Amino acid sequence: LSDPLVLGPLQERLKRLESIQWRAEPTFPAEEPGEIAPITMPHDLTVEVGTRRDATAEEVDAAYARAEAIQPGWDALGGDRRALLLEEAANQFEAHTDEFLSLCQREAGKTLLDGVAELREAVDFLRYYAAEARRQFDEPLYLPGPTGEENTLRMHGRGVFATISPWNFPLAIFIGMASAALAAGNAVITKPAEQTPLTAALAVKLMHHAGIPPEVLQLLPGAGEVGQLITSDPRVAGVAFTGSTETARLINQSLAGRDGPIATLIAETGGQNAMIVDSSALPEQVVRDVLASAFQSAGQRCSALRVLYLQDDVADDMLAMIRGGFEALHVGDPADLATDVGPVIDPDAQAALERHVARSIASERNVARCFMPEGTDKGCYVAPTIIEVDSILDLNRENFGPVLHVARFKSEDLGQVVADINATGYGLTLGLHSRIAATRRYVQARAKVGNFYVNRNQIGAIVESQPFGGEGLSGTGPKAGGPNYLARFATERVTC
């Protein structure tokens, strides 16, 4: 991406898209419109990128009626034909790279590098779940009985699935959950995060262009209230959700309280992610991986590093080196190619992070912050921050942004460090930098986390090779982008 021959024309093309006013509205808009909300740029809150038209209760009701009517036909198509449509959608996404990069940047404040990674991941999800649909949803599994009779097990969609997605991966997570539900033979009602409906609306439009019938995949924009309507409908057979632990609990309650089928909940929620660095670690590698894990995407990744544990005999030297790299981070406009850290998503997120930093300063912790260039006061910028703490247990909530906490430990206390990390109740990612095989085995055997990263950065999912997801307060599993994901969207039927 850093090649000027690629960048010059790319920036030119993105500039041309700036004048478009994007709109997100329900797939089948009713005559009585819901509330219309402006979508502004996190980089500059005075610039409107487009509008969101919230779905009404009537539209939610009508969406379920259409979805229920069409789902058996979609299911009967079989895995192979659904796969062809998802693969065509992947082609369409690639053909609209510029629009997606522009939207990710303007609506979500993503740097170009993050935008490219996001689009890549979305396309990978589409192709991978297409391949999985062929593998699991086409031919039945033959189960011979003891007397030689042929029994079969077939995988089917569960019915109408709802997907409720977050703003931090407005394309990849949005399309990952929806395409998995579709691949498995469900009709899908999907609600993107209220901050990022425009990227989702473009994605749904291209899915329809690719041939997926509009009744099979319906977009219902809105905030939490629309999500609440969708997830309390008696017709929902399952919900795939990514967002906060609190909202996952609310959805669980909605599903339990309905007068409908027992519904599945697939939830991917927050984390309190740590990295342990012992004195055998390679310092240059630690610096690079810590900065990427904590500050890439302005720290707004589920997997992002929040608490770095440094072994005490190397802690001062390591911290000095990390501070060197940290102070050189370039904060600013995500459209500027030199930018490492863009804005956070909205003024609420910004205020919550600033409150956390102010509390740390008030309790006399060591706090270091990056330099903020001019112009950042127009948007939701938070200066990257390092705060020294005693333990991960000092932090009582997730701080979703460019804030890294650093604690120290003695080698004989490694067991206690792992116990404290487990005691948070979260279980998403954990990093370890150590050249000692016994330490790796020790931590791996005790840590209750979904994704354990050894001697590398901890920045999320790679479809197929590093499927992603947590346990405990971090989610239900199974892992997105992994071989067991689609089965949770399905029901099994045996003929014997």
Ligand code: ADP
């Ligand atoms: P975040 O902290 O990442 O914004 P949220 O859990 O608040 O996480 O939001 C994630 C998604 O859940 C968003 O699409 C949001 O609109 C939706 N949501 C929020 N509240 C509810 C609810 N009560 N029921 C269903 N969906 C909800």
